[in-house]
Amino acid sequence: MKKSVLLLGALPAAAAIYFFLPRTEAASRYLITGSSTVAPILQQVAAVLEERDPGLRIEVETGGSGRGIKDAQGKLSDAGMSSRELSADEARGIHPVPIAHDGIALIVHASNPVTELTTEQVTGIYLGTITDWSDLGGAPGKITVINKAEGRSTLEGFLAHFKLKASDVEADVIVGDNAQGVRLVAGDQRAIGYVSIGEAQRSAETGTPIKLVRYGGVQPSIATVADGSYPIRRTLFLLFPAEPDAIGQRILDLLAADEGRGILEGLNFVPLGTRKAAAPQ
Amino acid sequence: MRLASQLASGILIAFVALLTLDLFVRGAPEWSAGYLFAPVREGGTDGGIGPIVFSTLFVTFLATAIALPFALGAAILSNEILMHSPRLAGAILRSFETLASAPSVALGLVGWTLFGRIFGLGFSLLSGGLTLAIMLVPILAVAFHAGLAAVPRALRAQSQALGVSRWTTLVRLVIPAAWPALFAGLVLALGRATAETAVLMLTSGISTRMPQDAFDPGATLAVHVYQLARNVPGGEPRAYAAACALLVINVAVHLSLARLRKEPA
Amino acid sequence: MREFAPGWAAAALLGVAAALLAPGLLLFLLFEGFAFLTGPSAATLLAREWHPIEGVFGLLPLVAGTLATSLLALLLAFPISLGTALHARFFAGKRVRDLLEAVLGVLGGMPSVVLGLFGTFWILPHLGPSLGSGVVVLALMITPTLALLSLGALRQVPEELLIDGARLGLRREQVILRLALVRARPGILAAAALALSRALGEALAVEMVCGNVPNLPTGLTVPVRTLTTTLVQEFEYARETHAQGLHLVALTVVLLATLACGLGQKLARRGGTA
Numbered sequence: 001m002k003k004s005v006l007l008l009g010a011l012p013a014a015a016a017i018y019f020f021l022p023r024t025e026a027a028s029r030y031l032i033t034g035s036s037t038v039a040p041i042l043q044q045v046a047a048v049l050e051e052r053d054p055g056l057r058i059e060v061e062t063g064g065s066g067r068g069i070k071d072a073q074g075k076l077s078d079a080g081m082s083s084r085e086l087s088a089d090e091a092r093g094i095h096p097v098p099i100a101h102d103g104i105a106l107i108v109h110a111s112n113p114v115t116e117l118t119t120e121q122v123t124g125i126y127l128g129t130i131t132d133w134s135d136l137g138g139a140p141g142k143i144t145v146i147n148k149a150e151g152r153s154t155l156e157g158f159l160a161h162f163k164l165k166a167s168d169v170e171a172d173v174i175v176g177d178n179a180q181g182v183r184l185v186a187g188d189q190r191a192i193g194y195v196s197i198g199e200a201q202r203s204a205e206t207g208t209p210i211k212l213v214r215y216g217g218v219q220p221s222i223a224t225v226a227d228g229s230y231p232i233r234r235t236l237f238l239l240f241p242a243e244p245d246a247i248g249q250r251i252l253d254l255l256a257a258d259e260g261r262g263i264l265e266g267l268n269f270v271p272l273g274t275r276k277a278a279a280p281q
Numbered sequence: 282m283r284l285a286s287q288l289a290s291g292i293l294i295a296f297v298a299l300l301t302l303d304l305f306v307r308g309a310p311e312w313s314a315g316y317l318f319a320p321v322r323e324g325g326t327d328g329g330i331g332p333i334v335f336s337t338l339f340v341t342f343l344a345t346a347i348a349l350p351f352a353l354g355a356a357i358l359s360n361e362i363l364m365h366s367p368r369l370a371g372a373i374l375r376s377f378e379t380l381a382s383a384p385s386v387a388l389g390l391v392g393w394t395l396f397g398r399i400f401g402l403g404f405s406l407l408s409g410g411l412t413l414a415i416m417l418v419p420i421l422a423v424a425f426h427a428g429l430a431a432v433p434r435a436l437r438a439q440s441q442a443l444g445v446s447r448w449t450t451l452v453r454l455v456i457p458a459a460w461p462a463l464f465a466g467l468v469l470a471l472g473r474a475t476a477e478t479a480v481l482m483l484t485s486g487i488s489t490r491m492p493q494d495a496f497d498p499g500a501t502l503a504v505h506v507y508q509l510a511r512n513v514p515g516g517e518p519r520a521y522a523a524a525c526a527l528l529v530i531n532v533a534v535h536l537s538l539a540r541l542r543k544e545p546a
Numbered sequence: 547m548r549e550f551a552p553g554w555a556a557a558a559l560l561g562v563a564a565a566l567l568a569p570g571l572l573l574f575l576l577f578e579g580f581a582f583l584t585g586p587s588a589a590t591l592l593a594r595e596w597h598p599i600e601g602v603f604g605l606l607p608l609v610a611g612t613l614a615t616s617l618l619a620l621l622l623a624f625p626i627s628l629g630t631a632l633h634a635r636f637f638a639g640k641r642v643r644d645l646l647e648a649v650l651g652v653l654g655g656m657p658s659v660v661l662g663l664f665g666t667f668w669i670l671p672h673l674g675p676s677l678g679s680g681v682v683v684l685a686l687m688i689t690p691t692l693a694l695l696s697l698g699a700l701r702q703v704p705e706e707l708l709i710d711g712a713r714l715g716l717r718r719e720q721v722i723l724r725l726a727l728v729r730a731r732p733g734i735l736a737a738a739a740l741a742l743s744r745a746l747g748e749a750l751a752v753e754m755v756c757g758n759v760p761n762l763p764t765g766l767t768v769p770v771r772t773l774t775t776t777l778v779q780e781f782e783y784a785r786e787t788h789a790q791g792l793h794l795v796a797l798t799v800v801l802l803a804t805l806a807c808g809l810g811q812k813l814a815r816r817g818g819t820a
Binding site: 299385 | 548549550553554556557558559560561562563564565566567568569571574575578625626627628629630632633634636637638642645646648649650651652653655656657658659660661662663664666667668686689693719723740743744746747748749750754774777778781782789792793796797799800803804806807808811
């Protein structure tokens with residue numbers, strides 16, 4: 001009995017040990033960390049580049065814009081992703097390269113008759129002073145307010161624009177990623193949340209029952225972010241610890257090319273035309 | 282009282298039946314031929330769960346392989362070496378029971394900070410295996426200890442009376458005699474390992490790509506179910522499909538354990 | 547025959563290392579959180595709100611959420627679990643008994659995410675993301691532990707005791723109530739304590755249905771958050787002070803679970819010598 005077990009264990013053990021030898025040489029393993037809003041872009045870019053170059057391995061990990069900045073500064077990653085501007089302190093020693101524009105849209109269930117909100121209304125909803133959809137011209141029902149978990153840039157962007165403090169917000173549910181927010185709103189006819197426009201439009205187009213709310217008199221979309229009319233917008237950055245190396249440059253080149261624009265637009269972000277790294281600060 | 286207790290059992294059976302039926306009704310249609318081996322597509326909303334199955338097997342195997350020597354050593358320590366110090370042995374066992382009751386997400390956090398950040402492994406199968414091993418050690422140790430303790434002392438005494446060294450007694454007599462119980466403990470730990478989610482989500486990550494080596498991240502089946510249920514838009518039916526696979530594995534583990542228990546010692 | 551010293555040494559070394567894992571875990575969490583305790587935000591631990599981005603790290607709503615969900619879940623699970631255990635031990639035929647044990651085994655082996663999935667579809671639409679939903683899902687989770695351990699405790703009641711009771715003329719129900727349950731009480735309480743420690747440690751299933759808002763649990767329909775769901779939601783995005791604070795959150799829940807587990811062990815020991 002013991003001998004057969006040993007033999008049985010030997011084969012997978014050998015396989016496991018083999019598996020331990022890192023097969024990808026350090027030079028072709030590229031790590032990008034940071035904002036979960038930007039991550040889908042880099043994941044698609046990675047897939048394209050890996051297909052062209054089988055020895056290449058690009059790993060995209062989330063962790064928030066904060067992590068993207070920190071890791072790039074500390075050279076813990078090869079590149080970082082950020083969905084917000086960097087402060088002077090944060091930008092020290094790294095090269096931020098803008099790669100796209102995005103916006104934050106408020107979303108409600110597709111069946112919700114309310115299609116437009118003003119700043120006062122949004123503030124009221126999130127401070128808990130407006131609690132029923134009938135106060136906003138909708139069907140009566142208690143509003144399910146969805147907020148984002150602390151540490152996320154989307155939360156910070158939202159709070160900054162509406163001049164709210166995190167501790168003043170009265171939420172019914174707190175979610176983590178954009179996708180969670182979309183899912184919750186799609187599942188609750190009385191819910192309201194805010195997510196990246198890219199994520200929202202993508203979901204709405206594939207049939208998820210949500211719709212983006214008009215704000216500031218403008219309907220959130222790629223077009224209105226591109227022409228600057230939609231008020232809550234932000235720039236997405238790739239952060240390089242130094243001048244982008246060979247792989248980094250390949251990423252930037254791809255993003256600037258038609259294929260890159262295709263990826264960005266496919267994800268409902270607004271492409272830029274820049275190609276060169278920004279000047280060091 | 283008979284009525285009340287029958288009601289309670291009835292409610293329990295009804296719930297579990299509803300749960301398993303719901304699982305299969307929603308999940309089975311999503312299964313395709315080769316679901317278990319096909320690559321993951323569209324973040325999990327299409328394709329199969331091949332890489333996920335692989336990651337699960339690898340992490341489980343790795344964790345068990347790491348945990349086994351420590352658990353066995355602990356059982357030998359508490360049962361053979363400390364035979365005459367029951368207080369010390371008891372303290373060791375209590376330490377294991379404490380660790381076993383620790384919330385797995387706390388272990389996950391430790392794994393993330395220690396192996397992921399400080400050791401620099403990031404999200405990786407290796408980090409997951411190491412952290413899961415920490416979780417398995419107490420479970421295995423307690424089971425192994427019970428297994429060794431169940432072997433009658435007389436066996437050891439007789440063997441030594443014949444001049445056989447204690448070590449040889451242990452390796453060639455006691456452990457083989459305790460083998461069924463040891464094996465049962467192993468199966469139990471494997472069941473826990475496959476069901477574990479929190480620990481692995483924080484250490485081996487959520488990546489659905491086929492890991493190329495132990496330093497790559499890889500979602501295990503339970504983690505994948507969670508991701509599909511929470512973070513992937515339109516992922517619910519797929520979450521159910523993966524959950525079906527998970528349930529089948531768990532039932533298989535549970536059944537084999539039950540069969541082992543029925544075998545004569 | 548000569549003793550194989552290296553063998554014993556290796557076993558001892560491995561064993562000691564294994565035994566040091568539990569204290570090691572506690573020390574690690576304390577060490578990581580230490581900087582927080584000596585830092586400026588330490589005083590906020592006692593605050594009534596949890597807002598890391600504003601530097602407020604009040605543990606109170608998290609601890610309250612954890613205790614509320616776990617204790618209420620235990621309360622909910624108790625009648626079903628004990629009822630099932632009683633049924634299996636005293637009233638059911640062999641076939642039903644095997645069925646019950648199988649059912650409990652299947653439920654017990656189910657990963658928590660599957661139960662969370664079940665809760666998302668069947669409980670969330672009715673109770674909303676709230677304390678109530680979290681309690682129901684958690685109760686489902688701990689029922690197998692509670693039921694199987696209670697069953698074990700009931701099985702340990704010696705048969706003679708019950709036969710004597712019947713001989714004295716007591717009805718079946720009285721035999722059970724006055725003799726078996728009393729005798730098994732320490733074991734059942736121990737089972738409850740262990741089930742509690744499992745409930746305290748649960749993270750993902752609860753996270754899927756409880757709302758995750760760090761409120762004080764003032765009602766069953768209020769969305770809440772526990773120590774464990776906080777870890778799940780924030781671990782990846784937390785930096786420096788926030789991350790250190792999370793280690794203290796983890797330490798708190800580990801201590802709570804250890805307390806419950808220790809209580810269970812103490813009760814079990816007392817039952818054994820009864």
